[in-house]
Amino acid sequence: MSGCLICGKPLLYVQNTKRKRCKICGNIFSADAFCLGGHYVCDACHGKGAIYVIRAVCKSAQTSDAWAIAREIMRSPAVETHGPEHHIIVGSALLAAYCNASESYENFEKYLEIIEKRGKKVPGGTCGFWGACGAAIGAGIFLAAVTNSTPLATETHGLCNRLTARCLAAIGEIGGPRCCKRNVALAIRETTAFLRENFGVNLGGERIICEFSTKNDECIGDRCPFANSEF
Ligand SMILES: [Zn+2]
Numbered sequence: 001m002s003g004c005l006i007c008g009k010p011l012l013y014v015q016n017t018k019r020k021r022c023k024i025c026g027n028i029f030s031a032d033a034f035c036l037g038g039h040y041v042c043d044a045c046h047g048k049g050a051i052y053v054i055r056a057v058c059k060s061a062q063t064s065d066a067w068a069i070a071r072e073i074m075r076s077p078a079v080e081t082h083g084p085e086h087h088i089i090v091g092s093a094l095l096a097a098y099c100n101a102s103e104s105y106e107n108f109e110k111y112l113e114i115i116e117k118r119g120k121k122v123p124g125g126t127c128g129f130w131g132a133c134g135a136a137i138g139a140g141i142f143l144a145a146v147t148n149s150t151p152l153a154t155e156t157h158g159l160c161n162r163l164t165a166r167c168l169a170a171i172g173e174i175g176g177p178r179c180c181k182r183n184v185a186l187a188i189r190e191t192t193a194f195l196r197e198n199f200g201v202n203l204g205g206e207r208i209i210c211e212f213s214t215k216n217d218e219c220i221g222d223r224c225p226f227a228n229s230e231f
């Protein structure tokens with residue numbers, strides 16, 4: 001299902017936000033996406049189930065293949081086809097893969113928390129509304145966390161912004177409509193190359209093939225670099 005969490009109807013995106021009550025928690029938000037039936041679910045409620053899956057999968061992951069970790073998270077029924085929880089999935093899966101590749105676990109839990117906290121601040125729909133997909137921002141958050149970058153940093157400041165830019169360029173090259181799975185895959189592919197080139201860290205991983213396309217009503221099919229030709 002790629003539409004409304006409540007009824008499955010397609011989502012409507014609007015330029016001007018509307019005051020809407022979240023169908024799950026009952027709080028009022030300014031919303032820029034709701035379903036054709038008028039249902040609205042806030043970002044926090046949308047990602048609530050996914051957060052536990054992200055934490056559990058990342059903590060038990062044995063592989064340095066970031067896509068394999070992200071894929072396991074996204075296979076969970078708690079993770080919808082689209083949604084802002086994907087911004088956290090990118091950074092968390094990269095972190096788990098990076099710690100496994102470098103066999104350094106000292107700050108793993110601390111970084112996982114930082115990535116979750118910062119990732120939660122990136123709302124849904126930024127790919128279309130801000131011109132900056134949250135999957136790419138999630139990659140930047142991952143690198144900023146593990147390099148302890150700050151706005152005052154010199155070298156890491158540059159590296160983190162260059163990584164986000166590289167992910168955004170790959171995402172922008174393809175264009176829309178949005179697909180959170182595709183943008184997670186692109187951000188992971190670009191970050192894997194970036195880590196190899198700039199840090200000598202090899203996450204490995206094989207060619208990414210998408211297994212989620214049948215759940216995505218707006219799948220771009222052959223235009224997607226991860227399209228499974230057997231479908
Ligand atoms: Zn609905």
Ligand SMILES: [Zn+2]
Nearest residue numbers: 022025042045
């Ligand atoms: Zn809510």
